[in-house]
Amino acid sequence: MRRAGIILFVLGVVLTAFGTISGCGAFFAWNGRHPTAVHPIVLGTPLRAKIDAKAGRRYVVGVQVVFEREGLEERDGAVVVPAKLPLAAHIEDGSGVAVAKVTGWLDPSEPTTFLHGQAHAEGPRKPAELAAERLVGPYTAPADGAVPFQIDLGPDRVGTAKIREARAVVYDDALPAAIARAFAAAGVGALALVVGAVAFVIAILRSRRGGTRRRHFV
Known part of the structure; x- marks a missing residue:
């Protein structure tokens, strides 16, 4: 014995x-958003899709545009992305009323747009994906069911940065399994x-x- x-x-x-070390490390690195679905976006064509919502969960839709790094200028070790895409997006409740709206621009130079992967990668490590993201929401689902959302993202008005793809990422606030x-x-x-x-x-x-x-x- x-x-x-x-x-x-x-x-x-x-x-x-x-468990404590890995759990705390992952928890403090977590941004509070857990991706649940991805929908491709065609610039100039409105996207209408639905969130498979669970009661009590908080949802956010991220409108993302992924850029090619080739040909972009760097300032102080960070990539500068000259882009300006018109954006109108909203999330609807069960009655079809828009409860979370975003109108304006997806512009990496504006504080409302997050630019991921901006830092220059050191050494042989592959650089992170360069993606500009603007969030729509949050919206807390009152019950289980489908929650519609719509995104209308127009072509880039600047036109000098190469766009690889555009997509909508649905996030909830569930704790990641890891x-x-x-x-x-x-x-x-x-x-x-x-x-x-x-x-x-x-x-x-x-x-x-x-x-x-x-x-x-x-």
Whole structure:
């Protein structure tokens, strides 16, 4: 029993440390959005699609345009993307009323547009995808069901940056499975640690009692 307790204790320490470190690392790197679906966008053609919503979940639709890095200027180690695409998008509730709207521009130079992969990649590592994204939402689903949304993204008015593709990414706020698994491993490890420690202590107490009884018999 003492050996089993030691094994459980060591296993618990390893699992707890691994789960906590990996879980915390993934959690703090998580931006709070979990992608659930991707829809291709044709510039100049409105996209109408639906979110397979779950009650209580918060949803956001990201309008993304992926650019080629070739020919783009760099300033202070960051890529500059000269682009300006007209955008009108909205998410509807069950009655067809637009509850989250975005109108204006998808412009990487504006603060409302996020530019992912802007930093210059060092060494032989492949550079990250260069994508400009503007968010529509959030919208919290009151019940399970289909939630329609529409995106009308026009052609680039600048026209100097090469566009690889455009897409709509649906996000919810569900915790990613990798983070959940890491914290679950930490929980199992903590349980194994406690059980192993208790088993080890019980084994020591039993061995001491056995030694005391033998001395009394002698």
